[in-house]
Amino acid sequence: xxxxxxxxxxxMVLTALCLTFVVFWLTNLYPNLxxxxxxxxxxxxxxxxxASYLGKNGYLQPMPVKFGQWLGxxxxxxxxxxxxxxxxxxxxxxxxxxxxSFCGVIQGDWGxxxxxxxxxxxIVLTRLGLTGKLMFFVMLVMVPMALIIGVLAGMREGSKxxxxxxxxxxxxxxxPEYVSGVIFxxxxxxxxxxLKWFKGSATSAMDSVTFENFTLPxxxxxxxxxxxxxxxxxxxxxxxxxxxxxxxxxxxxxxxSDIVLKHALRNALIAPFTVIMLQFxxxxxxxxxxxxxxxxxxxxxxxxQAASNNDIELLLAVSVVSVIVVLVTQLISDIGYVYLNxxxxxx
Amino acid sequence: xEELSWGGILARMxxxxxxxxISLIVLFTVSMTYKRRLGLYGKLFDSTIxxxxxxxxMFWVFVGxxxxxxxxxxxxxPLSQVSGxxxxxxxxxxxxxxxxxxxxxxxxxxxxxxxVFSRLIKGAWVVVQIAPVATLFAFMVxxxxxxxxxxxxxxxxxxxxxxxxxxxxxxxxxxxxxLVTPEIVLTGIPNYMALFLFVFPLIFVCIxxxxxxxxxxxxxxxxxxxxxxxxxxxxxxxxxxxxxxVATPTYSIPGLPAFLDLFDIDPGIxxxxxxxxxxxxxTVFRIVRGLAMDIKTRDYVAAAQTRGxxxxxxxxxxxxxxxxGPLIVDFCLRIGYTTILLGTLGFFGLGLESESPDWGSTxxxxxxxxALYPHAAIAPAxxxxxxVLGLNLLADGLREESLRx
Numbered sequence: 001x002x003x004x005x006x007x008x009x010x011x012m013v014l015t016a017l018c019l020t021f022v023v024f025w026l027t028n029l030y031p032n033l034x035x036x037x038x039x040x041x042x043x044x045x046x047x048x049x050x051a052s053y054l055g056k057n058g059y060l061q062p063m064p065v066k067f068g069q070w071l072g073x074x075x076x077x078x079x080x081x082x083x084x085x086x087x088x089x090x091x092x093x094x095x096x097x098x099x100x101s102f103c104g105v106i107q108g109d110w111g112x113x114x115x116x117x118x119x120x121x122x123i124v125l126t127r128l129g130l131t132g133k134l135m136f137f138v139m140l141v142m143v144p145m146a147l148i149i150g151v152l153a154g155m156r157e158g159s160k161x162x163x164x165x166x167x168x169x170x171x172x173x174x175x176p177e178y179v180s181g182v183i184f185x186x187x188x189x190x191x192x193x194x195l196k197w198f199k200g201s202a203t204s205a206m207d208s209v210t211f212e213n214f215t216l217p218x219x220x221x222x223x224x225x226x227x228x229x230x231x232x233x234x235x236x237x238x239x240x241x242x243x244x245x246x247x248x249x250x251x252x253x254x255x256x257s258d259i260v261l262k263h264a265l266r267n268a269l270i271a272p273f274t275v276i277m278l279q280f281x282x283x284x285x286x287x288x289x290x291x292x293x294x295x296x297x298x299x300x301x302x303x304x305q306a307a308s309n310n311d312i313e314l315l316l317a318v319s320v321v322s323v324i325v326v327l328v329t330q331l332i333s334d335i336g337y338v339y340l341n342x343x344x345x346x347x
Numbered sequence: 348x349e350e351l352s353w354g355g356i357l358a359r360m361x362x363x364x365x366x367x368x369i370s371l372i373v374l375f376t377v378s379m380t381y382k383r384r385l386g387l388y389g390k391l392f393d394s395t396i397x398x399x400x401x402x403x404x405m406f407w408v409f410v411g412x413x414x415x416x417x418x419x420x421x422x423x424x425p426l427s428q429v430s431g432x433x434x435x436x437x438x439x440x441x442x443x444x445x446x447x448x449x450x451x452x453x454x455x456x457x458x459x460x461x462x463v464f465s466r467l468i469k470g471a472w473v474v475v476q477i478a479p480v481a482t483l484f485a486f487m488v489x490x491x492x493x494x495x496x497x498x499x500x501x502x503x504x505x506x507x508x509x510x511x512x513x514x515x516x517x518x519x520x521x522x523x524x525x526l527v528t529p530e531i532v533l534t535g536i537p538n539y540m541a542l543f544l545f546v547f548p549l550i551f552v553c554i555x556x557x558x559x560x561x562x563x564x565x566x567x568x569x570x571x572x573x574x575x576x577x578x579x580x581x582x583x584x585x586x587x588x589x590x591x592x593v594a595t596p597t598y599s600i601p602g603l604p605a606f607l608d609l610f611d612i613d614p615g616i617x618x619x620x621x622x623x624x625x626x627x628x629x630t631v632f633r634i635v636r637g638l639a640m641d642i643k644t645r646d647y648v649a650a651a652q653t654r655g656x657x658x659x660x661x662x663x664x665x666x667x668x669x670x671x672g673p674l675i676v677d678f679c680l681r682i683g684y685t686t687i688l689l690g691t692l693g694f695f696g697l698g699l700e701s702e703s704p705d706w707g708s709t710x711x712x713x714x715x716x717x718a719l720y721p722h723a724a725i726a727p728a729x730x731x732x733x734x735v736l737g738l739n740l741l742a743d744g745l746r747e748e749s750l751r752x
Contacts, residue, residue: 011509015509015512015513015516018513019513019516019517022517023521023525026525026526026531026536027525029530029531029534029536030534031530031531031533031534032528032530032531034530035530166743167396167740170736170739170740170743171736171739173739174683174732174735174736174738174739175732175735175736176687176690176691176731176735178690178691178694178707178710178714178728179690179710179728179729179731179732182710182713182714182717182721182724182725182728183725183728183729185714185717185718185721186717186721186724186725189717189718190717190718190719190721191718191719192719192720192721192722200717200718281516281518284518284520285518285519285520285691288518288520289520289691289694292694292695293714300520303518303520303521303524304524304695307521307524307525308524310530318521319517319518319521322518322521323516323517323518326515326516326518327516330516
C-alpha cells in the first residue's frame with residue numbers, strides 16, 4: 001500500500017509538472033506576450049516598444065529557462081541597465097543584501113499578478129476560501145440528495161418510483177449549469193414571473209451567506225452533479241438488491257425497510273464514494289460557470305480573470321491548484337475504494 | 348396589430364415548424380412499420396424512453412437541417428436588427444412589417460432587436476453541424492489509439508494512458524481559455540492540432556481495409572488507392588485554407604492549392620472543433636481501452652490468434668464489432684456532452700463570433716438582462732436542454748435494448 005501511494009505521488013508530480021509546462025508554454029507564446037505588454041503599457045505600442053518591454057521584464061528568455069526560474073530551480077534573471085540592477089526576485093530599490101537569487105514555486109514565491117497588482121499566493125488563497133464555502137454547501141445539498149434518490153430508485157428496480165426518479169436524474173445530467181442557472185434566475189429572481197424569492201446575484205454572499213443569496217448558485221451546481229451520482233448509486237443498489245444475502249434476509253422475513261437500511265445500503269455505497277470523489281474536477285467547471293453567472297468572486301472567477309487577461313503567473317498558480325485538486329481526489333478515490341472494498345487488494 | 352397571446356404564439360410556431368412535424372411523422376411511421384428488420388435501430392421503437400429521446404433528437408436535427416442550409420423555417424433574418432423591436436416580449440407584432448414579411452416576432456426580440464425565434468433555429472444548425480462530426484472524430488482518435496493500448500498493453504499502454512490522463516487532469520474550461528483565443532489562432536497551433544487529429548480517420552480506414560483484404564492484393568490495392576485518394580483529398584481540403592496548411596504572420600506551410608480545395612473552414616470554427624475533439628478523445632480512449640482489455644480474453648479472440656490472424660485484424664474485425672453496444676451508447680451521450688461543451692464555449696464568448704446565433708453565445712448575450720427580459724436567454728437554454736435530454740434518453744433506451752439480448 002505504501003509503495004502504491006508513493007508511485008501514485010510520483011506520477012502526480014510528473015503530471016503536474018507536464019501540465020504546468022503546457023500552461024507555461026501556451027501563455028508564453030509571442031502573441032500572448034504581445035497582448036500582455038499592450039495591456040500593461042498601452043494598446044498602441046509599436047512592435048519595438050513591445051519587444052523592449054518584454055526584454056526588460058525577462059519574457060524573452062528561452063522557454064525552459066523561464067520555466068526553471070518560475071519553478072525556482074534556476075536563478076532568477078537579472079538585468080543591468082545604466083547602473084540600475086533589476087531582476088525577477090527584486091526591484092531596483094531592494095537593498096543589496098536582501099536580493100535573493102532563487103525565487104520560484106519551490107521557494108514558496110508564486111509571483112506577482114499583473115491584473116490585481118498583488119502577490120499571487122494571497123489572491124489565490126482568498127479566492128479559494130470563497131469557493132470552498134460554495135463547495136461546502138454544494139456538497140451538503142448534492143451528496144445526500146443524490147444518495148437518497150439513487151437508493152430509492154435502486155430499491156425496487158423497474159417500479160414506477162424507479163422510472164420517475166431515473167428520468168429525473170437523466171434530466172438533471174442533461175442540464176448544464178448555464179442552462180439551469182439561467183432558468184432559475186429567470187423564474188425565481190426576475191420580475192418577469194413575479195416570484196422574487198431569491199437574489200440573482202451572489203456577490204453579497206461573499207461577506208455573509210444568507211438563504212436568499214446563496215440558494216440559487218448552490219442548487220445550480222448541485223443539480224448538474226447530482227444526476228450522475230444518483231445513477232451510479234442506483235446501479236450499485238440494484239446490483240446489491242439481487243445478491244444472495246438479500247434474498248436470504250427476505251426469506252427470513254426481515255422487514256423491507258430493514259433490508260434496505262441494514263443489509264443493502266452499506267454495500268451499495270462503495271461505488272458512489274469513488275464517483276463523488278471523481279466528481280470534484282467536474283464541479284470545478286460548474287464553479288467557473290456559476291461564479292461567472294452569479295458574479296461570485298471566487299476561484300472560478302479568478303480563473304476567468306487570469307485567463308482572459310493572460311496574467312501568466314496567476315494563471316499558472318490557478319492551474320497548479322486545479323490540477324492538484326484533480327489528482328488528489330483521484331488518489332483519495334483509489335485509496336478509499338481499496339479501504340471500503342475488502343475484495344480489492346493492491347500489493 | 349395586437350400582441351399575440353401564448354396560445355397564439357404556440358399555434359403559430361407549430362405551423363411555422365410544419366415541415367419538421369411532417370418529417371418526424373414520416374420517419375416514425377416508416378421506422379415503426381419496418382422495425383423488425385432494422386436491427387438495433389428498430390428495437391429502439393420498443394422502448395418508450397428511447398422513442399421520446401429519438402423524437403427530441405430528430406426534431407432538432409430536422410430543425411437544424413431545414414433552418415440552416417435550406418433556409419426554410421426562419422421568419423426573419425437572424426442577424427438583421429429591426430428598429431423598435433429591442434427586448435420586445437414574445438408575440439410582439441413587427442413594427443413596420445412590409446408585405447411578404449412575417450408580421451410577428453414569435454419569441455420576441457433580443458437586446459440588439461433581432462428575432463429570437465429565427466436565431467434559435469439558426470443556432471440549432473451550428474450544433475447539428477459541429478457536435479456529431481466532432482464526436483465522430485474524437486471516436487476515431489480514441490478507437491485508433493485505445494485498441495492497441497488495450498490489446499498490446501505494456502509500455503505503449505502506459506505511455507498512452509499517461510498522456511490521456513494528462514489531458515483529463517486539465518480543467519476543461521482552463522484548456523478552452525488557453526486554446527480558443529485569437530492569439531493562439533495566430534500562432535497556428537490549432538492548425539497543427541487539426542493536422543494531427545484529423546489524420547486519425549484516414550489511418551483508421553486504411554488499417555481497417557488493409558487488415559481485411561491484404562490477403563487479396565488484387566482487391567486491396569485498388570480499394571485502398573480509391574478510398575485513400577478520396578479521404579486524403581477531403582483531409583487536405585479540411586486542413587488547408589487559401590493554399591496553405593499553416594499560415595502565421597512569419598511563415599506558412601503550403602497545402603492544397605486553392606482551386607482543388609473543396610471547402611474552407613473559418614479559423615474560429617476550426618479552433619472550436621479541434622479543442623472539442625481534443626477534450627473528448629481521451630475519455631473515448633479510456634473506454635475503448637477498457638473494452639479491448641476485457642474482450643481480448645474471449646475465446647473468439649484466442650481462435651483468431653490460433654488461425655494466425657494479424658493483431659490489427661483481431662482488433663478491428665474481432666474486438667471492435669463486439670464492443671459496439673457500449674460504444675454506440677457512449678456516442679449518443681458524448682454528442683450531448685459535446686453540445687454542452689459548445690454551449691460552454693459560447694457562454695464564455697470563446698471561439699465563435701459574438702453575433703453567431705449558436706445557443707451558448709445567445710445565452711451569454713441574454714443573461715445580462717435576465718432580470719428584466721428573460722425570454723432572450725430562456726429560449727436557447729430550453730432548446731439546449733431538450734436536445735441534450737433527448738440524446739441522454741436515446742442513449743438510455745439504446746442501452747436498455749442492447750442489454751436485452
